[in-house]
Amino acid sequence: MTTPAYLEDNDGEHRLPLRPPGTRTESHKTSPFAAQREHQMFFGPLKKIANELYDAGPVNGPGDALERLQKIQRLLSSVEAVICVLLADSVEQVSESFSDFIATENTHTAEEEAEARKSAAYYGVDRGSEQTINSNLIAEAAVALRESPRKVGKRMFHAKGLRHVCKTTLLALAAGEITAKAAHDIVKYSQDLGPGQVSLMEQTLLPLARTASDETVYQRARRLHDRLNPDSAENRQKDAMAARNVKVWNDEDGMATLQLHHRADVIHSIRNSIKQAAAQSTDPKDPRTQTQLEADALADVYLNGWPGMEGMPLKPRVSITIPAVEMLANPTRALADLEGHGPIPIGVALELAADAPSFQRVLTDPWTGAAIDVEPKKYRPSQGLRDFLRHRDQHCGFPGCRRPADRSEIDHIEAFGQGGHTTRRNTHLLCKQHQMFKHALGWKVFACPDGSKTWVSPHGLRSITIPESVANVANFDHVNDHCPQRTSDDAAHKVHLTPEVRRVLGLGQDEDLPDTGTG
Template structure:
């Protein structure tokens, strides 16, 4: 049994016996000799293993391959230990000087500093609080590691747990003696325990973790946690029930998953009910598998109500961008864009659109795919701009953030109060959290002529983001100050003005496309 994904969200630093920031001695060396000793501890094995792997030369047979795999496992463990050591110490050090950093790392004018202070007050944040410093450092680490904010947040949980709570586990991980999974499971099941109980858990589990499979360590850690946890099983179940939720994530090939996390009796009741509904479908001509029938029954029940009831069907709300020229050219191979998901087959999009109550035209760049204008009909300019940004950006524009357009707001790249205009060039979508990062925590964003954005973190890290609707970045140039170069004439697509094309482009039968002067 593996760790269910939804349980990961319940992990939290507040459940570990962490001392307050500034009192965590592990992150504050008292001498250069101590600093060098720790450097060797956390990076020495990593260096030695990498050299052994390289010096062994090319693989010559299965024995060499297996030996190389063992070294790679040690290398992965040592690398993860180094990341934990660096992240835990890094956030501890930045907490001592974050306010000074915001005002000195990227010099602000007096007006900008006043505006940042007002923004911090507006968002109700203390720029020196542990929570703000932690979340900001996680965002910067996400840029450095090129990983999602959620994954790096989980890394920080493990980093602090290993560095400040499970020190013996970190030492074993740095030496390559245990796997990353075993180390993370030990930290996970040290939550809600006292330092003495954690020491006992390490004493029992670490000798086994050097040879046992990860699954065995997970199961033993879980059982040991339940025995040592002073909280009653009833209280633990009550707290677990408080974390019930519904989650959705996108999969490949036009699929997605909906997950309900609830008490066992509710889940089993729902599962039994779905199986009962599916068992009533006995059409001999139905070629679906049992799993397909159950999945379809579950979807039908949710959208249309249980059989025999008069529940009002739920009309799904989706937004689809269908490229008109692809639809005319080759509808069997074209791709449309499902908002919040990405590309789906054009045929599927046309079936969904068949029930759409209305359409809205979106003008896209034929080379890059980026949305560049939205039909203004029936919309005030502000609504038209929001529609454009929703189609162009599709989600929050902060590096690595995927909060959808409906959870984001229009933000001015150059502040409106400093002369920035409310135009498509000077606006983008940002969620509430990353508006606060930009306006109160020293993050900067620059709009580049090619449509990309360059984000600069408080410590000077740079990350380039591109609007989600852009599908072709071949001619983008993020370094030089000019727009993407268009393809040569011989690669320019040719569109014939057939009656169908005129209809899609809203041209009269005797009207030609305007001359753009490009030949």
């Protein structure tokens, strides 16, 4: 049985027998000859397999296709090995000079460096610490690989484990002899072991991993780890209990999943209580299945309390965007947007809106879908700007970050102290971590006329981010850096003034849209 997909692993570099930074000689070549030899060791198999696949020509039948699939699997293993080497070596090499690099290469004036040092003190971060350097390079690598920082963080864990701990496993991976999954499992179950025990694990598992399935390697690695791990079962249970949590996943079709990870007896007690609550529904006309009754019972308990008890004192708050024009034009196809989740059916949104204590109108661009203004009502200007950014950005604007708006803050793109204004163009949402990246670790961001943002990492990688509310990016022009150009002959961009649309826009039956000169 594999580890369930919903379980959050608690892998950590501190659990691997890693030597201190600066002493990991694998990442520091002693001579050009050693560097060239290692380059051939890791890139040679990759080049050889790629050339074989290219030179083979068109596929000649199923047998030939299957043989090529085997080669492609070896190629993927070699690519993964190279990625691990590049990640582990990069973070090791930059750790020796990161603070100096930020001070000398990535800022242009002494004032900027002084401001960065002040920001580092404000955020309580040591720019030269291993943790800071690790998280910063992970963010840069995420831009390069177009993956989330969370996924690259897991890659970094495996990279350091293979490069500095399970070296024989890395060589087997580079040669295409084992799969990336097998290599990762060997690293995973090398945690909490000593160097000698890791060596024994490699000797035991690598011969098997060259021919067996990934599932077989996983099971053997897990059992071997339990035998070698000197920690007691009681201590492992305490660590597992410390990792209890509640998590949410957004699913398709307007659904989501809530997970409670807790001690087994607690979970089974909750499960039995839910079954008992669902069994109280004896209405023969109730069309719900037993599974549906249990799901509804659990939801009712969290939102309204157990039957016969008062409801929750704190009512939940959600934000829903309902596109009025789309809803009137074609209510069967229109979709609303649930903050922190994404699209939901318009019917569900209208049911939720029926109980809403208040409404706030948001003006959106009919071509791109981006929020361009928020009705201020009685709010102070700062609150109006915050509401606007919540609707426009919807989450932290750092590349790859999805922390929701309620966990982010308004940040000035051009610093207020350097003449930046508190305007829609010069502000965006950033979470605390990525405010620290921008102000203390050398990341830069620039607002582009087309509404996008260009981020530049400390080592010069560029990444373009677009506000989450933007639905149509076909006419965005990042190369020439100007506003989106709209063609007047595009039928999809024309608004038909039906009586319903006129009513929403506040137009009389004989009144036309004003001419803005934009075509």
